[in-house]
Amino acid sequence: MIVLAATPIGNLGDASRRLVETLSNASVVAAEDTRTAIHLMRALGIENRPRLIALHEHNERERAAEVVELAREDDVVVLTDAGMPAISDPGFPLVEAAAAAGVTVTAIPGPSAVLTALALSGLPTDRFTFEGFPTRKGGERRRVFAALAGEQRTMVFFESPHRIADTLGDMAAGFGADRRAAVCRELTKMHEEIRRGTLAELTEWAADGVRGEICVVVAGSTGSGDDATIEDGVRLVLERVAAGARMKEAAAAVADATGLSKRDLYEGALAAR
Numbered sequence: 001m002i003v004l005a006a007t008p009i010g011n012l013g014d015a016s017r018r019l020v021e022t023l024s025n026a027s028v029v030a031a032e033d034t035r036t037a038i039h040l041m042r043a044l045g046i047e048n049r050p051r052l053i054a055l056h057e058h059n060e061r062e063r064a065a066e067v068v069e070l071a072r073e074d075d076v077v078v079l080t081d082a083g084m085p086a087i088s089d090p091g092f093p094l095v096e097a098a099a100a101a102g103v104t105v106t107a108i109p110g111p112s113a114v115l116t117a118l119a120l121s122g123l124p125t126d127r128f129t130f131e132g133f134p135t136r137k138g139g140e141r142r143r144v145f146a147a148l149a150g151e152q153r154t155m156v157f158f159e160s161p162h163r164i165a166d167t168l169g170d171m172a173a174g175f176g177a178d179r180r181a182a183v184c185r186e187l188t189k190m191h192e193e194i195r196r197g198t199l200a201e202l203t204e205w206a207a208d209g210v211r212g213e214i215c216v217v218v219a220g221s222t223g224s225g226d227d228a229t230i231e232d233g234v235r236l237v238l239e240r241v242a243a244g245a246r247m248k249e250a251a252a253a254v255a256d257a258t259g260l261s262k263r264d265l266y267e268g269a270l271a272a273r
Contacts, residue, residue, distance in 0.1 A: 002095070006107070006110025006112065027051060029052050036081050087114065117184035120184055123181075142239055146257050150256065183202055183210070184215040251266040
């Protein structure tokens with residue numbers, strides 16, 4: 001079978017007994033980074049030296065069939081650098097291929113940055129959505145946030161330190177400056193920090209630079225249309241128009257996403273042009 005094994009996201013003490021036992025007896029390990037896998041096993045005091053296969057975002061689709069065939073004969077343990085494989089990490093193509101081939105897939109549960117950030121955020125946890133890493137392109141990122149502005153579930157994102165300030169600014173524009181959010185940094189590590197506030201406040205805080213591994217948790221829309229201002233909406237309409245959309249279509253899309261008036265958005269965009 002294929003075993004998706006969750007690994008610590010920061011604190012080595014979060015490695016489960018089951019993870020240690022599985023790696024101690026594994027004969028084949030497919031790892032996102034084989035060097036990281038070796039370091040992890042040494043840090044956990046594991047003397048076993050299994051066969052290591054590199055399985056990362058650049059080759060996982062090509063190697064999935066090979067790994068599935070190996071799993072017909074022996075268990076293959078799948079490791080990513082941190083957290084659960086297949087969750088914003090390599091693993092999904094392999095699971096997809098295994099399911100299609102009738103090969104059993106199981107998991108060793110463990111640390112998850114998504115769930116840890118959500119639990120610590122102070123925002124509603126009863127319904128949430130994981131959005132992964134926002135696109136690096138500013139215009140496209142702003143359009144994505146505009147489309148998510150009406151989402152009523154709590155949203156969890158990953159982001160890199162050098163883009164977090166720009167991303168928070170784009171979130172403030174797309175979701176509304178007063179939308180509540182939390183930036184969760186270096187989870188389970190020595191310098192863990194949870195910074196809560198409005199998106200405007202968090203954008204100002206991040207302007208001086210933020211280090212470490214980052215999750216951003218954003219409150220869902222209340223559905224009242226008060227999250228985004230008409231000025232925010234007009235800017236988003238104009239960005240869609242600049243990208244090639246017709247004015248009416250752009251106004252309608254932003255209105256659907258934000259709850260703002262389509263007519264006000266259309267007239268405001270016309271005036272701004």
